Amino acid sequence: MKVVRVIPCLDVDKGRVVKGVNFVDIRDAGDPVELAAAYDAQGADELVFLDITASHEKRDTTVAMAAAVAEAVFIPFTIGGGVRSVDDARRLLRAGADKVSIMSAALNRPELITEIADEFGSQCCVVAIDARASENTTNGYEVFTHGGRNASGVDAIDWAVEAERRGAGEILLTSMDRDGTKDGFELALTRAVVDRVNIPVVASGGVGTLDHLVEGADEAGADAVLAASIFHFGEHTVGDAKAHLSKAGIVVRP
Amino acid sequence: MSAPLVAVLDYGIGNLRSAQKALIRMGADAHLTADPGLIADATGVVLPGVGAFGACMRALHTTGLAEQAIGAAASGRPFIGICVGMQLLYNGSEESPGVEGLGILDGEVQLLPDGVKRPQMQWNRLNLLQPDHPSVAGLGDPWLYFVHSYAAPAGGSTVATVEYGGDVTAIVAQDNVWATQCHPEKSSTAGLALLGNWVETLTGDNR
Numbered sequence: 001m002k003v004v005r006v007i008p009c010l011d012v013d014k015g016r017v018v019k020g021v022n023f024v025d026i027r028d029a030g031d032p033v034e035l036a037a038a039y040d041a042q043g044a045d046e047l048v049f050l051d052i053t054a055s056h057e058k059r060d061t062t063v064a065m066a067a068a069v070a071e072a073v074f075i076p077f078t079i080g081g082g083v084r085s086v087d088d089a090r091r092l093l094r095a096g097a098d099k100v101s102i103m104s105a106a107l108n109r110p111e112l113i114t115e116i117a118d119e120f121g122s123q124c125c126v127v128a129i130d131a132r133a134s135e136n137t138t139n140g141y142e143v144f145t146h147g148g149r150n151a152s153g154v155d156a157i158d159w160a161v162e163a164e165r166r167g168a169g170e171i172l173l174t175s176m177d178r179d180g181t182k183d184g185f186e187l188a189l190t191r192a193v194v195d196r197v198n199i200p201v202v203a204s205g206g207v208g209t210l211d212h213l214v215e216g217a218d219e220a221g222a223d224a225v226l227a228a229s230i231f232h233f234g235e236h237t238v239g240d241a242k243a244h245l246s247k248a249g250i251v252v253r254p
Numbered sequence: 255m256s257a258p259l260v261a262v263l264d265y266g267i268g269n270l271r272s273a274q275k276a277l278i279r280m281g282a283d284a285h286l287t288a289d290p291g292l293i294a295d296a297t298g299v300v301l302p303g304v305g306a307f308g309a310c311m312r313a314l315h316t317t318g319l320a321e322q323a324i325g326a327a328a329s330g331r332p333f334i335g336i337c338v339g340m341q342l343l344y345n346g347s348e349e350s351p352g353v354e355g356l357g358i359l360d361g362e363v364q365l366l367p368d369g370v371k372r373p374q375m376q377w378n379r380l381n382l383l384q385p386d387h388p389s390v391a392g393l394g395d396p397w398l399y400f401v402h403s404y405a406a407p408a409g410g411s412t413v414a415t416v417e418y419g420g421d422v423t424a425i426v427a428q429d430n431v432w433a434t435q436c437h438p439e440k441s442s443t444a445g446l447a448l449l450g451n452w453v454e455t456l457t458g459d460n461r
Contacts, residue, residue, distance in 0.1 A: 005376055074275075074279070074440060074446055121305030198372070253379075
């Protein structure tokens, strides 16, 4: 039985949760630990923390935040942003994170995926892929880094396949064309990756309504659906989201 | 009554802190440790585990904790294995052919069925085969969080299964040894309740 996970994503900047529209217009939505506890109480299946400034400002990974969250919240959480080495991953996992998500560092040095998977297991190695529609690559979607600013020249679907082969345990797939738009997931992109890999795929980027979550799980076949602003600003609770998915015939944890 | 001393066996693998924190939340005086003295003094012993079976077994031997785990389980004290920590209790695993497990429970750990994604990385609903077992007391209709590609064989000691391409072993219990494939320390209130049930066996309330 496949049980679709609902995952609030908390973009973190300097210890506070923010959510940008197309990663430019930042609004502040609060404290990570408090939000995590609130989402646990609402029935969130997992949490993802992304340090959106870590990569280009070369900031250290947020070990202290992982430890603070692990004290308060007993659901799985992933931390991404600035993870460049096995040691970075180890510090976060020892602090209480369940998974680390790697993006730029994996593109620069794909061996890192295997190193983290070999050391801690594939299950804690998430490869995050930010993709945009593009005519530059074979399958029509190109991997971008640095908050969607830098084109890599790498095809997003091929990269997902390679990430799995190298030991990734999950793909966190964000459409940079949709992120912050509230227009819904890029379903064709999500479906293309779901069809090509046999590891869980988390759909991300563009959720504006609860119907979008259903589309991601149903039409695109994602194993998990991730959203931020619809939850952060109180438009919907995670409980609302799950009730809506359930009504549409998607199996979720009540 | 003072909080019961719990040794969470620390052999250098990934996230052990969550198990320790969850046990503390449920009333145990839980320590991450590889110290034989502390393990000997502990009222209960926890064997956590993440990653590959073979790598975990090697780390258990390197740290001397394989012997400690076998001794603790044989002592009759409450013992619980979690996730790969559950799998390590068996004779071996298809994941790491030729690597001997702890042999505390009988059987071989098997790859999850074909036709489903591996790992199973999701919450799943427990099917209680022994609804009266103390491990699941008061849990109602529980959903717990799973992350695994291999699972223990079914047997008479199976307390609960989940449906994932077939019946997959979720919780087993044999005398003083409990083991969960799911991560109770990551399963919110249901998981904390399960750990609370285990902590109760340390204080005698649930014997």
